[in-house]
Amino acid sequence: MPAKQANRRQRLWRWLWLAAVALALLTHTCFRPSLADGAPGEPAAHPLAQQAQQAAAKAAPLDPELERQALLKELQERKRSLADPQVRDRLAALQEAIIGKQPLMQRIRERRERDVHHHQQGEHPHHQGPADARSHSSAGGPHIHDGYQVGTPLPLECLSPDNDTWTPIPCVDHQHPVQLLFGVDAAFRCRWPLYTEQAYEMLREAVAMRRAIHCRVPLDNEQETGHLRFFAPVTLSLWGIAEATHLHVNTHVNFVFHAHRGYILGAAAYSVRDRFQVVTRGDALQLHGKVHWFDGHEFVSYVHKPFQLPPPVVHRLTQYALLFAVVLFASSALFFYLLYQRVLKVRLAKQWDPTFKAD
Numbered sequence: 001m002p003a004k005q006a007n008r009r010q011r012l013w014r015w016l017w018l019a020a021v022a023l024a025l026l027t028h029t030c031f032r033p034s035l036a037d038g039a040p041g042e043p044a045a046h047p048l049a050q051q052a053q054q055a056a057a058k059a060a061p062l063d064p065e066l067e068r069q070a071l072l073k074e075l076q077e078r079k080r081s082l083a084d085p086q087v088r089d090r091l092a093a094l095q096e097a098i099i100g101k102q103p104l105m106q107r108i109r110e111r112r113e114r115d116v117h118h119h120q121q122g123e124h125p126h127h128q129g130p131a132d133a134r135s136h137s138s139a140g141g142p143h144i145h146d147g148y149q150v151g152t153p154l155p156l157e158c159l160s161p162d163n164d165t166w167t168p169i170p171c172v173d174h175q176h177p178v179q180l181l182f183g184v185d186a187a188f189r190c191r192w193p194l195y196t197e198q199a200y201e202m203l204r205e206a207v208a209m210r211r212a213i214h215c216r217v218p219l220d221n222e223q224e225t226g227h228l229r230f231f232a233p234v235t236l237s238l239w240g241i242a243e244a245t246h247l248h249v250n251t252h253v254n255f256v257f258h259a260h261r262g263y264i265l266g267a268a269a270y271s272v273r274d275r276f277q278v279v280t281r282g283d284a285l286q287l288h289g290k291v292h293w294f295d296g297h298e299f300v301s302y303v304h305k306p307f308q309l310p311p312p313v314v315h316r317l318t319q320y321a322l323l324f325a326v327v328l329f330a331s332s333a334l335f336f337y338l339l340y341q342r343v344l345k346v347r348l349a350k351q352w353d354p355t356f357k358a359d
Contacts, residue, residue, distance in 0.1 A: 068091065150182060151183070154217055155217065156179075156215055157215060172284050187289070189286075216231035218232075220262075220263055248277070250272075258296065
């Protein structure tokens, strides 16, 4: 009996040992690390998962800049040639895709009619801008982009709350969005609707200084198809306090533009302390302020009236005129004094006293 029990125990331990070895082999086979699929020690991906990852990698579009660099590298290594029209078309398409991702560049797809509003009938020749330069340029000469005429509506576009598209700032109290006139100092008012949750949250984050309201204005007024249009950035800074249920927002915003000969050089928008409005979801923010234009890089007012000179020029010309008047008065007084002493006085003396002799 003791011998039989010992044999049973040996067989039982043998079966247990074989089961443990089989379990270890099965575990190693299912969860062995793969160097091809990842770092050492990481479990291998399932074949179906690998196929799904490869299909997703093929379906995902390559970044245009990376693809363009790869294509240019192949051209440098002479693996491809620019003589191939497909290569040229692909390079052009990648270039357009890169331009499309730039916030301050835009390709005009179709010509738009100009909506020119002349603020006054007469325009100063210094600020006409080369709008008619196209007619003066020769057929083979360089193309000169059209500048703005004084009084031309200036499109102001801002990023949508989802940072997807550029759209004008809508105004509830007008038929059109925020519209500024090139070269014209004026006041503006706009009730900005915050009817959507996205618009209200964008304003909340801007007031809390967690994001900025990015806007842009085109540098020129060129409308030709295919023209690559550049923009000047305008960051709309709003001042206020963000609370849980409402916002306190300062409503006064000033716009400042620098321009020269019909072209915009730069722009800025800043908040000036005035009145704070309590804004809740579904309200409209009552923005108001001033728009001022400077000429060139200096703080000289942009001329937008015929035959009107900037104040510094007027001040300097006034000084020169006063100096000329003083010099003219002094020289005239000296001239008449000498004339009296040398000529008139002698004649009068001889008339009244014939015996008078001049020294």
